[in-house]
Amino acid sequence: MPETPGSSGSPSARVEITRDEVAHLANLARIDLDDAELDHLAPQLSVILESVASISGVAGDDIPPTSHALPLTNVFREDVIRPGLTAEQALSGAPAHEQQRFSVPRILGDEQ
């Protein structure tokens, strides 16, 4: 893994993301990337990351984070029954289903 961004103190510090790291991240994100895709995407991601890394150190510790544009509090509704999707509707886009259930590939590995 690369050094923590901004640790050098210079906002223009080079942030490299290696081909192996991209492969690891793709794995975490559950995307199969073949060699050609890794060769293509890894350098592009480095360029993007280098540009966005410029914000490290911009805001001090005293600045609170904003997660939503407008101040929001939890919103509740009355606890009343409302019609939802029927089983048929919910399954209408399923790649496979049987007995009113989503049919999926095995979820455990061979060794499990």
Next chain:
Amino acid sequence: MSDWTRRTAAELADALAAGEVTSVELTRAHLDRIAEVDGAVHAFLHVDAEGALEQARASDARRAAGTTASPLDGVPIAVKDVLATSGLPTTCGSRILEGWIPPYDATVVARLREAGLPILGKTNMDEFAMGSSTEHSAYGPTHNPWDLDRIPGGSGGGSAAAVAAFEAPLAIGTDTGGSIRQPGAVTGTVGVKPTYGGVSRYGLVALANSLDQAGPVTRTVLDSALLHELIGGHDPLDSTSIDQPLPSLVDAARQGAGGDLTGVRVGVVTELGGEGYQPGVLARFQESLDLLVKAGAEVVEVSCPSFVHALATYYLILPAEASSNLAKFDAMRYGLRVLPEHTDNPSAEDVMRATRDAGFGDEVKRRIILGTYALSSGYYDAYYGQAQKVRTLISRDFAAAFEQADVLVSPTAPTTAFRLGEKLDDPMAMYLNDLATIPANLAGVPGISVPSGLAEEDGLPAGFQILAPALADDRLYRVGAALEAALAEQWGGPLLDQAPELEGASA
């Protein structure tokens, strides 16, 4: 015979009310226009001729019975393919959702149906709204009606091109970092991003929840106001929806069209201009600014120093939210399922990986991986945490600027439409298109793009952006309509009158 496709939505509503035309005639005229020019423009991913005509017949029946549902009852509309439409395919421009027919309507779509607007079809977009050119659509790019070799902007290039090419009088777009306003600028049309929470996001397939906002795509400011009033307002199905009535937008547009801006303070944002902006875009911007002064507005220069960090902030927050939102495309409950090659009895995880590789395009993969990186432990504070803090700084800059000015203005996009393919493999160059539009999304404030004329060097449209404080969307319409009126007077008609005739279209 009068060409109904050239009229504004407000004019069509009046003609319907006066009994000069029926909704079926209007809808058919637009469907004919789509059949004629959409082969070249490719604004639509799906056209629902039968459904639109059926809705038009119902509208005509309501009118005959004296029970019209809204001021725009019977005026047809196009909807960006990121909003769920019951019974109509919704692909988000992605292979992973090819052929998916949602079992429910987005609230915006439900409101259009209740208001009686026949839905012509679904418009093209960058995959999951990631892009500024529609070139990231899995179904091929949309072409700019001003020059078919150029991009129509993005991600909502399909909606903008549809109204610019007179295929629809109205369309719905969504704007996460400029996807309504930037296509508006480069196609010579009007686009509005409402205040965050002003229009329901229920049924809008999320790109970045805290930034996404649906809004009107039209040819005139008044048409946007009419549409905005119809789709806006509180929705209990969206927990971020603002529980307050909308300000009166149509009245504001009509007031603005009167041309008097006496007492309105217009702030020019220092950081959103100058270097990196095309000379012709800047010239049209200055000309528009002068017209606002002529209308009585007072111009002040305001500085928003944190805006220089907006692009970097956006490209951390957006991928982070997108990577988590798109995790739901797992090949289990809906959408594409691809079985990996060379594996007998693959696991659910194997299927997920193969499906997401086959179903997502390059830009989506780039952003998911970037988001996964920005959210990973050890980097979270340095990237995502930092970006959220900079977001606070940007909101504070807006707050300070709005103490000096009622609205803020800038060019909408730094350049006119570039050529298809030019920036496809240079993501950073592509991202720079949204330089001026992104700050509004980060702070949740509303913005509009109004055509400002043609850049001298290439004869292509440029846009003038107006930003207002949260909940003050009416100011966009007042100032936007005043500018539109002043420019139309100067040009002797709307800017789109200067657009070239599309081939295949009989004059």
